[in-house]
Amino acid sequence: MAYIVATVSKYIIIFLMCFYTLSCFTGFFKDDEKKEKRIHLYQNFLMFFLHFLSFLVMYLRTDDQRFVPFYLAQVVLFLGTIILYNLLYPKVSRLIVNNMCMCICIGLMIIARLNFDLAIRQLVFAVLGVTFGLFVPVIIRKMKYLAKWRWIYAVVGIVTLLVVFFFADEQLGARRAIFINDVSVQPSEVIKIVFVFFVAASLKYSTSFKDVVITTAVAGVHIVILVLSTDLGTSVTMFIAYIVMLYVATRQPLYALLGIAGGAGASILGYQMFSHVRTRVAAWQDPFVIYDTGGYQLAQSLFAVGSGGWFGTGLFRGLPNSIPVVTEDFIFSAIVEELGVIFALCLILICVSCYVMFLNVAMELRQPFYKLIALGLGTTYIFQVFLTVGGSIQFIPSTGVTLPLISYGGSSFLSTMVMFGIIQGLYIVREDEEDLIEKRKQGPYEEVERTESRKKRREPTFQEVPKQRIR
Numbered sequence: 001m002a003y004i005v006a007t008v009s010k011y012i013i014i015f016l017m018c019f020y021t022l023s024c025f026t027g028f029f030k031d032d033e034k035k036e037k038r039i040h041l042y043q044n045f046l047m048f049f050l051h052f053l054s055f056l057v058m059y060l061r062t063d064d065q066r067f068v069p070f071y072l073a074q075v076v077l078f079l080g081t082i083i084l085y086n087l088l089y090p091k092v093s094r095l096i097v098n099n100m101c102m103c104i105c106i107g108l109m110i111i112a113r114l115n116f117d118l119a120i121r122q123l124v125f126a127v128l129g130v131t132f133g134l135f136v137p138v139i140i141r142k143m144k145y146l147a148k149w150r151w152i153y154a155v156v157g158i159v160t161l162l163v164v165f166f167f168a169d170e171q172l173g174a175r176r177a178i179f180i181n182d183v184s185v186q187p188s189e190v191i192k193i194v195f196v197f198f199v200a201a202s203l204k205y206s207t208s209f210k211d212v213v214i215t216t217a218v219a220g221v222h223i224v225i226l227v228l229s230t231d232l233g234t235s236v237t238m239f240i241a242y243i244v245m246l247y248v249a250t251r252q253p254l255y256a257l258l259g260i261a262g263g264a265g266a267s268i269l270g271y272q273m274f275s276h277v278r279t280r281v282a283a284w285q286d287p288f289v290i291y292d293t294g295g296y297q298l299a300q301s302l303f304a305v306g307s308g309g310w311f312g313t314g315l316f317r318g319l320p321n322s323i324p325v326v327t328e329d330f331i332f333s334a335i336v337e338e339l340g341v342i343f344a345l346c347l348i349l350i351c352v353s354c355y356v357m358f359l360n361v362a363m364e365l366r367q368p369f370y371k372l373i374a375l376g377l378g379t380t381y382i383f384q385v386f387l388t389v390g391g392s393i394q395f396i397p398s399t400g401v402t403l404p405l406i407s408y409g410g411s412s413f414l415s416t417m418v419m420f421g422i423i424q425g426l427y428i429v430r431e432d433e434e435d436l437i438e439k440r441k442q443g444p445y446e447e448v449e450r451t452e453s454r455k456k457r458r459e460p461t462f463q464e465v466p467k468q469r470i471r
Contacts, residue, residue: 005056005057005060006057006060006061006314006315007314009053009054009056009057010057010311010312010314010315010339010340011311012053013050013053013054013057013339013343014311014312014339014340014342014343016046016049016050016053017050017342017343017346017347018342018346019046020043020046020047020050020102020346020350021346021349021350021353023039023042023043023046024043024095024099024349024350024353025349025353026039036094037094040094040095040098043095043098043102044082044098047078047098047101047102047105048075048078050105051071051074051075051078051105051109052071054109054315055067055070055071055109055112057314057315057316058109058112058113058315058316059071061315061316061317062316064116066116067112070112070116070119070120070123073123074105074108074123077123077126077127077130078101078104078105080130081097081100081101081130082097082098082101084134085097085134085424088134088138089137089138089424089428091427091428091431091432092137092424092427092428093357093361093423093424093427095353095357096354096357096420096423096424096427097424099350099353099354099357100354100405100417100420102350103347103350103351103404103405103406104126104405104406106335106347106406107122107331107403107405107406107407107408108122108123108126110331110334110335110338110339110406111327111331111408113315113316113320113334113338114320114321114326114327114331114334115327115408118327118408121408121410122408122413125409125410125413125414126413128410128414129413129414129416129417129418130417132414132417132418132421133417133418133420133421133424134421135421136418136421136422136424136425137421137422137424137425137428138425139425140421140422140425140426140428140429141425141428141429141432146197146201146369147200147201147204147205147369148201149197149201150197150198150201150202150205153194153195153197153198153201154198154218156191156194157191157194157195157198157222158218158221158222158225160187160190160191160194161187161188161191161222161225161226161229162225163178163187164176164178164187164188164229165225165228165229168229175229175230175231176188176229176231176234177411183410184410184411185410185411186409186411186412187411188226188231188234189234189411189412189414189415190411190415190418191222191234192234192237192238192241192380192415193377193380193415193418193419193422195219195222195238195241195242196241196245196372196373196376196377196380197373198218198219199215199219199241199242199245199246199372199376200245200369200372200373200376201369202214202215202218203215203245203246203249203250203368203372204249204368204369204372207249207250212246212250212255215246216242216246219238219242222238223235223238223239223266226238227266227270230274230276230277231400232270232277232399232400233384233387233399233400233401234401236383236387236399237380237383237384237387237401238380239259239263240379240383241376241379241380241383242259242376243255243256243259243260243263244375244376244379245372245375245376245379246259248372248375249368249372279293279294280294280397280398280399281397282294282295283295283297283298283397283398284298284394284396284397284398287299287302287394296324297323297324297325297329297330297398298391298394298398300322300323300324300333301323301330301333301392301393301394302333302393302394303322304318304319304320304322304323304330304333304334304336304337305333305336305337305392305393307319307337308336308337308338308339308340308341308344309340309341310340310341310342311340311342312336312337312338312339312340312341312343313337313338314338315338315339316338317338318334318337318338319337320333320334320337320338327407327408328402328407328408328409329388329391329392329398329400329401329402329407330391330392331388331402331403331406331407331408332344332388332389332392332393332403332406333392333393335347335406336392347406348385348389351381351382351385351404352382354381354382355378355381355382357423358374358375358377358378358381358382358423359374359375359378361374361423361426361427361430362374362375362378364430364434365426365429365430365433366433367429370426370429373422373426374423374426377419377422377423378423380419381404381416381419384401384402384403384404385403385404387399387401388401388402388403388407389403404416405417
């Protein structure tokens with residue numbers, strides 16, 4: 001009986017994921033608020049149903065009683081997140097909230113399947129992340145002088161990266177984590193956000209050639225320190241975010257071309273300087289040739305992706321734990337193996353829908369500083385997704401970055417939650433701007449109506465009162 005339930009549930013989970021993904025994009029074209037609310041409630045139903053079936057299958061497969069309280073704790077977390085965002089921020093984007101919860105749901109589900117102890121820690125990170133994320137929108141909305149701190153952002157970013165470069169321990173060929181009482185902290189995850197704020201503040205201040213050169217030099221210092229630390233994933237992500245923000249702010253294709261040329265040259269130089277980079281490139285070219293000396297991880301990832309097929313093997317019916325560092329760098333391969341290619345493609349589309357919302361916020365904001373922040377954070381988010389997925393399927397060399405909100409990792413998770421909180425704050429700022437515009441449009445007409453009303457009641461207007469007093 002348990003086998004039948006698990007087998008049937010596998011296909012139901014995929015269908016639920018497909019319906020949820022479809023609703024993410026149909027919601028873009030709904031202008032009626034009531035229809036939008038129905039779509040959002042429909043998404044919540046699909047997410048909770050998918051979540052329940054997934055943990056039911058894992059419980060039936062393992063008969064592990066720990067899955068029951070773990071599942072219930074997540075239900076409380078998701079309900080609390082949805083309710084609190086709606087109560088505290090009526091103008092918040094429900095689609096972003098739902099997608100955020102869906103990604104957290106999938107991440108906790110697959111991590112619990114891979115390593116239950118890590119899943120408990122990830123749940124703690126999720127609670128902390130949601131708590132921090134709830135405070136961020138009000139900070140973004142109330143603090144009007146964030147654009148004036150560009151040199152503070154630069155100093156904080158460079159000093160923090162230097163501390164990591166000199167004091168971090170090397171892991172898997174990169175120096176990016178500092179251990180505090182056996183707790184690993186990756187400051188570069190937060191510095192990505194600080195870096196976007198610096199670039200946005202600098203380009204908002206001036207886009208003259210001289211100031212662009214200064215901004216590029218400071219940004220280059222950030223990236224060079226990361227390259228010397230062999231933190232390639234973060235350095236590439238920050239570089240792409242800078243090029244996109246620079247092009248949008250200046251509208252100069254020459255800057256973008258020079259940036260791409262410089263990035264290509266830096267890649268070649270990095271390949272020549274670091275053996276770690278050469279190993280990853282060789283593994284990307286053919287992981288089976290150097291299977292024992294650097295290609296084992298990618299080869300196992302490809303085995304997992306190939307064995308999953310369209311519908312996956314089912315939870316606890318694959319071998320994703322044979323992939324080294326599967327809960328962090330290669331969690332996408334585990335998802336493909338046990339949940340299938342269709343499920344994985346839907347997950348990518350959900351991430352794309354988040355990016356579309358980020359761009360929508362960026363395009364409709366009127367203040368250049370906020371517009372560039374939304375664009376930079378959106379680019380950072382989607383490019384990190386691209387690096388993780390591309391590295392898992394041998395589309396690009398592996399860079400060692402995590403899949404946002406899904407992979408295990410406290411620093412990555414918390415920084416992504418802060419990123420989503422900033423976007424929500426900018427979404428509220430956009431709504432405030434639209435409300436102000438509507439009030440300005442209605443102002444003259446309302447004044448005319450009040451004046452006509454006073455005339456009918458034979459009451460003096462504001463301008464007529466002083467004249468009567470003079471008489």
